[in-house]
Amino acid sequence: MVNPRPADAPAPDIAAVQVAVRGLGARFDDEVLQATKALYAPFRQAVPAGVALRRDLAYGPDPRQRLDLYRPAGGAPAPLLLYVPGGGFTGGDKDGGDGVYGNVGAYFAARGWQVAVMNYRLAPAHAWPAGSEDVARAIDWLLQPGHAELGPTGASGPAAGLVAWGQSAGAAHLAGVVFDPRFAGAASRLRAALLMSGLYDPQAPLRPGPLAYYGDDDAAWPARSPLRGARPGHAPVLLSVAEFDPPDMARQTLQLADRLTALDGHCPPLLQHAGHNHVSTVLSVGTPQDDVGRALLGWLGAAAAPR
Template sequence: MTTIAQIGTTLGPDVLAACRQIFDLEQQALASAVPPTATDLAYGPDERNRLDLYGTPDQPAPVILFVHGGGFLKGDKAADGWPNAAVGRWAAEQGWLGAVMNYRLAPDHAWPAGGEDVLAAVDWLAQHAGEWGGDPGRIVLIGTSAGAVHVATALQLRPGLAVRGCVLLSGLYGYTPLEERDTLYYGDASLFLERVPRVAVETAKLPLMLASAEFDPPRFQAEFLGLMQARLAARGKMPRAHVASGHNHYTLAMHLGTSDRRLGDEIAGFVAQCCG
């Protein structure tokens, strides 16, 4: 079986498939042990405004909302069984209510659609999480790749967002130059700097946790370091952070719930710190 180190920092469908194979047995076992509590709950009017819930807390518990990646253009909350759903199942295993959302995709839905959808999902959970054992006053957001951008954009659109904290995994916040692919979401290059959420994440008063992977592409590593430096300059200390050795851009979120507990334990500690 191909190892993550052998794959290196490249991205693409074949790489994603190879990464899935590495964790397939463990994640299929988790999928069998933690089935969804509810699926395709509508948090908005668009057909992509749907989320799934995992876990049945017996007392009000933190709510973890996961926003998947996909380069603004693709991705799904269930993803043929587990890669994105795994984060919701992992949250349920911690005793929390896990929520995994879909959102509108580019190029049909451009900036700030992803951030707007995160806000709509948060608002829905604030109203309904209690029906499923979640505490609507203790919502934590986790986004990976494009999902991290959408979480950051939610902070940009609503600076007083009523969540306890945000976990940003390998996102792009505006510290590196625009790439052609980005224009499918952000629009014309002249709008890039005013639309990226760089200022929002630099100045956010909410607790942030940042993570990158050893084999993230260099652009994503530069973004991680840029935001780390900016938070240090703005607040006088670095945010909680984790560099996942032995992982790449895809496996950073994909492996949550497996026997590699390092990132999961860091996020769990962050949630405990934010939610008491």
């Protein structure tokens, strides 16, 4: 989890990183991904001493159905957070290298959360709705009574459910759980869902990754759209978008906000992360650029509060 830096190397400058992220602009491709990862890599830290980590816990039989669990050491009651990473529907991993995604688990566990960072099956071998199926399976696995891997969750116990956070493709998979009736059981156990920079309504032209997941029959896409499937009575949702998300991705978040406003009679909470691109929101968590982490801690704390 530590990114080695030569002893004589200059100390990393988070202000320079923020300038560089802005310079990459409102686009996203592998070049931007790798450049952004490189910018934040010098800030990666080891899992702190106050956090216990269990890797590769199986929530299902497939090799991809694994998660890492970060817990505050000491056994104090802690609420549950499930993080569903992105990866373009055909890639991605809970351990994305250079401590990526482990930074999410370590950061929130150090601040009083039990955090599961999950993998899920990937397209094209596992097309729609496999991602949502795996998120639902992980929720059910985490909330089974008397779970041997989890610490105490407080007086309300597992029956209180958990908070889930999905980013990019992970947000699409989580949105499927929130809005698709076939996952109503798992959705009923969500205290809240954070949907960050996701694809919620497949529309032409689809990029290769989403196309591999949703299929090449565009007539089937409306029935596979979390946005179009949204109905009243869903779990509380926070929508999140980056200033430098590609415009087509940003529009999807705003379209979902419009849909939920019409359904619910009020606008859902909506965060815009100024100065961030599609992945710097997550990569910055646990670095000196703490704007995203602090904003999410406030919302997560409210979502997990007793009702």
